[in-house]
Structure formats: C-alpha cells, structure tokens
Amino acid sequence: MVNETQQSCSASSGSRSDGGSSSGSESSKDNSRCSTPVLDADRHERLREKMRRRQEAGDKWFSLEFFPPRTANAAVNLISRFDRMGAGGPLFIDVTWHPAGDPGSDKETSSMIIANTAVNYCGLETILHMTCCNQTKDDITGHLQKAKRLGLKNIMALRGDPAGEEWEEEVDGFNHAVDLVKHIRSEFDDYFDICVAGYPKGHPEAESYEADLRHLKEKVFAGADFIITQLFFRPETFLKFMKDCQAIGITCPIIPGIFPIQGYHSLRQLVKLSKLEVPQEIKDVIEPIKDNDAAIRNYGVELAVSMCRELLDSGMVHGLHFYTLNREVATTEVLKRLGLWTEDPRRPLPWAVSAHPKRRVEDVRPIFWASRPKSYIYRTQEWDDFPNGRWGNSSSPAFGELKDYYLFYLKSKSPREELLKMWGEELTGEESVFEVFTCYITGEPNRNGHRVTCMPWNDDPLATETNLLKDQLEKVNRRGILTINSQPNINGKPSTDPIVGWGPSGGYVFQKAYLEFFASSEIITALLKVLKKYELRVNYHIVNVKGQNITNAPDLQPNAVTWGIFPGREIIQPTVVDPVSFLYWKDEAFALWIEQWAKLYEEESPSRMIIQYIHDNYYLVNLVDNDFPLENCLWQVVDDTFELLN
C-alpha cells in the first residue's frame, strides 16, 4: 500500500493456513504461528476460521502489512523483521503486490517470493496481494497456481492501477477486483481464503459512497471472506462505514486499516496516492513539527493508540490491521501500548514451525539445524512427507544440496565488514579461532573491542537456554572444543517454563544433554579413549569433512533428545539426533567454515588458510548423554579428554 497506489492502501485478508490449530483452552490463542503441535493431518484451520474463533472467544488481534523490498539486502532485512515482528503474535501478515517489481517472478524482491519466505521460512500466516487489471486470465491463473504450489493460501484480491490515464474496461478482461474474486472461486474453488479492500470514505473513483458500498457487497457476494479497509484518520469514519456495510447486508469481518503516522513525507506521499484528505486537526499538529521525525512519530503513535482504543471499545472491532511501511518501531509501540503485542514465551515446538500446509504435520526434526531452521526448511522443501514418513526410523532422507548460500533468506544478517570485525580481520592461528568462539559464548568483546553476536552456524546471539551452559561452554571453547550446538538435560520441567518450555500447557518437557563441536584430531584421539568408559551412557557421532565416520549409534536409529508429555495426547518428540541426517548436516557445517568465514579473506591469505586447515582437518562431533535424570556427564567427558591430553 501507500507506496503502491490507491488500492494498495487496502490491506489483506485470510485464508487457510499452516495448521496451527489448537484445542480446548488454547483455541483463543491462534496467531500466525502454529500454536500447538498438530498430530492430525486433517485438522488444520483456515485463516477465516481462526478469525471467527478469536472473535467468538472475545480475543483481540492484529495483523501487519509489508511491501516487497527493492534490493536483495533489503530482503535480508525484511526477513529478519518478519522474525522479530512475528514474535509479537500477529494473526497474519500480508505482502503487497508490486506490479512494477515483477511481482510473480522468482526474484528475491518479488511479492511472490517474499510471501513464500514469510510462510515457509518464517512460519507466518500470510496473505499475498494480487492485482488484476492489465493482466490476462492466464497470467493471473499462473500466479495463483504458483502461489498455491508455494503453500500460500490467502489472496487479497485487488483491481490495481490502470496503465494509462484513459483507462477503458476490457471486454472479458479483469476490470474490477470482483472479477478477480470470481475468477479465483471459479478456478480454485474454495482453496484460497479471499480478502477484499473496503474504502471507509468511498473509493476515490467511485460515483458515490453508496455506489462504492454496493461494489463492496458485490465483491463479498462473489466469494470474499473478509474485508480490510483503506486507512482513515478518525474512528467515527470506520464505525459509520461498518454500520453502513451491515445495513446493506455485508456480514463478513471488516478489519480497519491503521496507519500510524511515522513521518511528514510518508504522510504526504500517502495522501497524494490515496487521494485522502488529512483532517485539519492533524495538519495543525504536524506542520509545526514537520522537521522533527521523532516528534511526528510520537504524535503518530499517540494518535493511533487513541484511535485503536476507541475502535476496540466500540465492541464492533476485533482485529486491527497495521500499515507498517516496513518499519518496526511505531507499529510495535502502538501494539505494546494497546496490550496486543504478546511475545508468547510458549512455543508450539522447540523449533520454529513452517506455515506451509504441507508441513503442518511435521513434528520431528534433527537437532543439527536448530540454529539454522531456514536452511533445514530449504533443504527439505521437496519432501512430500515429513517424518515419520521421509526420515526417522532409518528410512533414508534425501536432503537437497545446499549450494545456494547466496539466497537472501539463508544469508547472514551482518555484512562482510561487520563479520570481519567480529571474527577477525586477520587470524594468526587456530587459537585466534578459539578466541572467536569463546567471545561468542561469553558475550565479551574480542581483542579489538567488538562483540561477536553471530557465528557461521548461528546468525543470532546465544539462546537463553544455551546460556544455562555458558560457563562450561566458555571453558571448553578456550581449549579448542569449538561448540556450535548444545542443550542441557531437562527432567520434566513444566511445558510453560519460560526458558525450556514448549507445547500445550499442563505438560512436561524433557531433554537429553547434547553437545556438538569441532575439534582437532589430537582431541578426537583422546576423546575416543575416554568415550569407551561411557559406552552405554553416551552416544556419539564423529565425522570429518571426508566423511570418515565413527559412531556407537545402535542400528543407525534416531535418538530422541527432546520430548514432551501433555494432557490427553500422544508423546511428542520434536528433536532427534539422527545418524543419517547428521551426514547431510556435516557437509553443511563444514562448508560454512569456507562459505561464511574463509571467503571473507583473500585467497591464499594466511587467515583463509587457517580456516581452510580447520575445515580440512578438524572433526565434527556430537554427544548425547542418555541418562537425562542424572547430572549431565558430557562436561566430565570433555574434562577427562583434556586430562588425557595433558
């Protein structure tokens, strides 16, 4: 919106989704994230169902609109914004259709690919906008088929802008949004949830406010499931519109579009595009402070909060749709002040669930990709089934190769210069690598005063849970046990535990202690001797880049390392150490040394050769302590190893 053209200021609507259905006491907590592990392939709900349930439960909700980025770097940033804003619990997000940006293409900046990323890689219920004018039916059908294939389930059906000044209706063409709604229903039956735009002041091109209401009714009767409105400046504008809609028989949900004013220029541009008039009382406030961005934003937040309160208090509004302009601060602030921003510490599963409908029954993953869920999703995107079918019980998984490190949703958020500051402009030996790992663990600045906030294997700072192990991790990294993944053992903590909890409330979660690291062959030789003492208690896999592989895993069976017991349900075991997929992970884990680290340096440079040496000669190790009720013995294993080395 806003930076598309007039109808871009309508927002989006709902379709069925990821399967985050929940039951009982939690049914009112749906948001864009899957809220409960779903064990039944047939029980997934559509966005319109979630909306209805939230309304019935009296829960208020919000949604967020974004436009596609203009550059690949901006795409990387947008995806991390999705992750951050997704954490606040939107019921859905929507992505506008940008006709000038090749919106249906495979470009990383296309509407289609951004929506695809939001669904599949960020796990968000997502609506894709689509405009129809100046496009053939075949084009449109092609876009819709592609959207369906990618796992998108919701379409915001819009007319879009006529190409020239003198637009004429085409016979048999798409002339209005209603044509697109009809087309979707006739070609795709009830597959998509469809949203349409409503104009509280009437569409600027409409003959009259009443005529525009009739157009809206047509769109709804053609099959739209709900309405999102263009922005407006006064709550009474929306409330009157809503009553007028109801009066002519529109009964579907109508969601007000909220535009927190964020700056003088964006407001002016918006007003121009949407042909809306800014009320005098707002102009009066803004003009005097037009050069003070912070002041305008504060005012915008204030105004939005007060308008939203009035809307919610009317009892007629259950959800609010925010035009974010791809910015975080203002919208987040409004939502927090309204009490709608709910960073639910509860996770449906220990890992981020994808919202692709095909993956909605996915309930187990290897632990290896814990910090790289997007890479895991990418590498398994061609699977028809998710465990148990495809892997799990020793059936062979077939992971896609990871050659596409350039893909924007797999890239590091940090640019090269920052990475060099964190990981060292110049390495002097393996020890300087140990230091980088150690600084990442401790959070202390490195010798040049920079904090190490990410590693090739983990684009985010240490997880809260890993923090529980910080002291031990620091000690071992200093000595060359270069840890990239770990979890403490947990013996029956409540599923609502803020740090290690996940799944429905009333349950208990468990973990086996896990430690994964790179280490030199000297350390491995000692480690193997030590492991003999722990033969039955500790399972291990040790592998180098050439695939030399040492393990005591019985029969290549997966070892469950995270599980939960819940009222009235089967056991859920979402994380396993799987010997087969470990060999796929191994390729990726070793490659990250080169792709993300070594390549920061000149070819043949000493720094690059140090990383290359580690890549060529170190081993990747994972250890599981099976005796989860006892004290974690893995630190003892490591201590014994160091002792043997001395």
Add this chain to the structure above:
Amino acid sequence: MVNETQQSCSASSGSRSDGGSSSGSESSKDNSRCSTPVLDADRHERLREKMRRRQEAGDKWFSLEFFPPRTANAAVNLISRFDRMGAGGPLFIDVTWHPAGDPGSDKETSSMIIANTAVNYCGLETILHMTCCNQTKDDITGHLQKAKRLGLKNIMALRGDPAGEEWEEEVDGFNHAVDLVKHIRSEFDDYFDICVAGYPKGHPEAESYEADLRHLKEKVFAGADFIITQLFFRPETFLKFMKDCQAIGITCPIIPGIFPIQGYHSLRQLVKLSKLEVPQEIKDVIEPIKDNDAAIRNYGVELAVSMCRELLDSGMVHGLHFYTLNREVATTEVLKRLGLWTEDPRRPLPWAVSAHPKRRVEDVRPIFWASRPKSYIYRTQEWDDFPNGRWGNSSSPAFGELKDYYLFYLKSKSPREELLKMWGEELTGEESVFEVFTCYITGEPNRNGHRVTCMPWNDDPLATETNLLKDQLEKVNRRGILTINSQPNINGKPSTDPIVGWGPSGGYVFQKAYLEFFASSEIITALLKVLKKYELRVNYHIVNVKGQNITNAPDLQPNAVTWGIFPGREIIQPTVVDPVSFLYWKDEAFALWIEQWAKLYEEESPSRMIIQYIHDNYYLVNLVDNDFPLENCLWQVVDDTFELLN
C-alpha cells in the same frame, strides 16, 4: 513325537520369526519372545540367525516340542502351558504334525492351528512339523501357503509314516524328507527356515548307520538349515554322531533331542514306536520302581540333567531340544537345574508381543485390552498395518467383531463349575457382584470359601503391578466402583525395574495413572460433578452399552499412558487410551458380562437377571491422571464422588 511314529521323535528347527531382534548388549539374549521393541521393519531376524548369534555369544539355549491336543479343552490347556513354559525363555517351540488329526485344517486341535496360536497369540517363535509321504505336491504346497499366510516361518521337514506295511516309492511323489526340503526351497525360495531330523543311532529303516548319515547330508545340502536329533540315552551316542556328521561335511547346527523319562508306560510306548533300545543300566533302575511314577520321574530328571551337563560341557552343544510330551514338570525341573530356565523379568514392551512377522513393527496398543491381549490380536488380525498406520492419530481403526467367544484361545481356562464357585452359584443382588470383584482384588476367599482367581475381563490373578494399588482398589470395589483395569503412575523408573520395567536396559519408563471400571448411573452422576474440578488434569471417557458417550478427550486424540526413554532410540509409547478404539472395547467389555457371566445361570434366573441389569444400566468409565509426576489423584476423584453421594 513319540506319540506320532518313529521320525516323530526327531524334533524341529528354525525359521525366521517375530522380529525380536535386539542390538548391542542384548543380542545374546534372543529367545522365542521379542526381546526389544523393533522400530525398523526391515530388521528382523530368522531363527537360524538367532541360533548363530547365540552360539557366537557362547549362550546356551533350549527349545520345547509339543504335540497337538486331542480335544478342544486340551487345546485351552495347551495354550496356557505355552504361556507358562514360554516364560522360561525357549529359543523356539515346535508343534508336531499329526497326520491322523487333520493337521492342516482349521480345527482347534490341528497342528496348523496350534502352531498358529503359538506364534500369533502366545508370541512364540514356532516350528511347524510337516510330513510328506502319502500326500500330493498340491496338498503340501497348500499347507505351506497356509502356514506362510498365518505367519509361520519355520518348517520341520519329515517323511512321515508310509500308510501300509508294503510301502513303495512313488514316482514323482514325496518319498523322503529330502524331497520335501527340495520342494520347499523350489516353491518358497528362502522364505522358510527348514529343519530336518537326525538319527544318532541311524534310522531304523536305513541300510546302515553310514547310509543314514549320507541321507542326512543330502537333506542338509538340499537346503535344510539345521538338524534336531531323535532322542538317545547316552551322551556319547550324540557326541559320536555329531563328529561323524562333521566328518562327512555337515556343518549346520545339530541340536540334541532330550527326552526326560517321565513314566514307565510312556517310555515303553516310545521305545516301541522309535525302535530304540533302552540301555540295560536304565532298565535296571526303572523296572523295580515301575509303579512309582514320582520315583521314575525323579530318576528321569536326574538322568536328563546329567546327560545335558555332559553334552554342554563337551563344548560341542549350544542348544538342547526337549521332548515335553506336553507335560511341564519334568522338563521345567531339568531346565531349572541346568540354569537354562530364565524367567526374564524384562519385557520388550508392557504387553505380550505377537510373533507374527506382520506385527513385528507393532509398537502401540490401546490399554483396554491389557488383560486380554489374545482378544486384541484376534480382533486386529486382518489389519495390514499396525499403528501408527491403522489407528493412532485419529485415523479410524476397524476392529473385527468379537462374536467368537467359543474360540479356544479366547476362552477362560476355568470350566463352568469353577467359575460358578468363584463368581457365585446364586447372586442375591448387585452387592454380591461387588463382593466378587472385591475378592478378586484381595485374593481372599469368597463367602463360600473359594478364591476368585479370574474375572470375565481378566483370566489371570491380579498383576504384580496392580498389586501396588490393592488397598485402594479393594476400598472402591466394595462400594460399587467395579474395576477391571488400572495402572499406577510411574515417573521415570529404570527400565530394568522388576515390576514396572520393560524395554532395553539403561532406559526409563513412565506411566500416567489409569483406572477403568463399571459403575451405576448414580455413581456416574456424582462422578461427573466431581470431574469438573479436575477438568484439565483428568481425561475421562464414560459410556454405556447403548453407546451414550461422555468425554473430555481433546479432538479424539489418543492419550499416551505408558512410554519409555532409552539410550540411542526414539521414544516408545506402547500404550494409549484411544477414544476411538475405546468404543470397540466397550462392546467387548459389556458383552463379557453376558457371555462369560450371565450365561452361567439359567435364563430368567434371578442371578442372570442381576448381571443383565448391570450390563444394561451400568457405565464403563476410564480415567487418566495426566499429571504423572504428582501423586495419583484418581483415588481422590473416587473419594470425592462417594462423599458427594453421601
């Protein structure tokens, strides 16, 4: 054998089986029972593999030979003998082919059906004998196909007895066991494990001992996997035979057939049939005590033990095959004295695993049939898959109807007169029914001095585990909460716990407390009020015979009530409370009132009408306390209910 004819005194051999494969430290513990949950459909092992592994591990083993019973009542007894003797850990049992008894038919006394029952209902690795003379190829092929269909995997290939005195070889017919071996291999490839008979003294009809050895070699080279010998009286007889076999190139396992002398007459009959000669030193002992059965049996045990010791000590013998004559005492005594009888308290799963190869991946069952596993196996015998496929995650199970209460392997071990003594010759009201339940729980005699050792829902005395709940169970049964199934909560006991443990060692087992009972509608009304207080903690299903059903199970999902966590494996959850299958169980549970109890009495008799009244008016209830780490609250639920009633 013995009571077939001469070659019936050879015993049987091995085939692949139930899938009780285990790994690592347990591989030397194979016996006829599945020793470890198998999670991989492709990893099941053949009897010959088990035998090889036991030999490599230096473990000694035994096997047991039975003949088919003559009457249906004897079949019931034989099956419970299978269960009892199976508990001692035989590597396999075998069932002789009784040509005069229609051995391939569906009669409950046929060799085929007895072997089928041993495999499918008792979970025993089983060899079916088969004789070939006087039968057409088509007959034989038909028998083998049927055996395969029923899940039998091992055949003991024998010639059998010629029909008349003047037997002549038939051209193209089966004249020798070797013909049958060849036929099995040509028609069924490597599907069956094949065993053949060896004669330590030479077959009585053979031209010479040496000629007989050559025949044996032919049988082995035609595809037999191992040899079981005719009985013999002196260890040196066997050891010489074994050396002679090896000398001519027979390298497969040769298992000595052991016949503990159990009585004067059976010995005489055997000698006549097998044309063996009893050594003078044995005759000298037996003749003077020929009328003293106990003395002869003691002598027989002594003799067998000493012979077995000598065989085992020779280092050439790894397994012993016992001709039981369908009796328990002597063989069990010999085995115990040899230290081979190992009542392994470890169970692979909490329920008895079927040895049918199709069921080898079965790893979850509803708790309802816990005391009626044979009925569960019967009702699910037509399933192609076992959970998760067929039921589990709300896919609909299709249980066969249970109309066949007469089937010998589903019948009570106790005859009608005994049941009447236990359950009352005459009932005076519902209270006398409460009394029967209470006496079953307490183990104390009823008012007529008879102990109640079984109930319609449980043909065995109270399980050791249930004993943990005895005091509470007694209290509630006295007051009309008529319990038929229960388990305590368990929060992580070692998998080797002698009472509640199961699965591989080094693991931990868990349970949610479970209680299942019949109760009057008055009690149910109060119970439902009480359950409101426990809404999230306790899941319940309450149903009457008409199918009126009250539950708080979320979305009809199964509730896992038993699970285990093991080193290097996925979580195993072998028992669930499944809302769908509960409705199938309900039909069976209510029908047992009528079929097993009411029908003991005359039609229209007051006793029968009392049972009929309970059947028509009571509810069947199951309760699960989801909070397994806390103290079981189900007793409090029941107490609250009684309090509300007062």
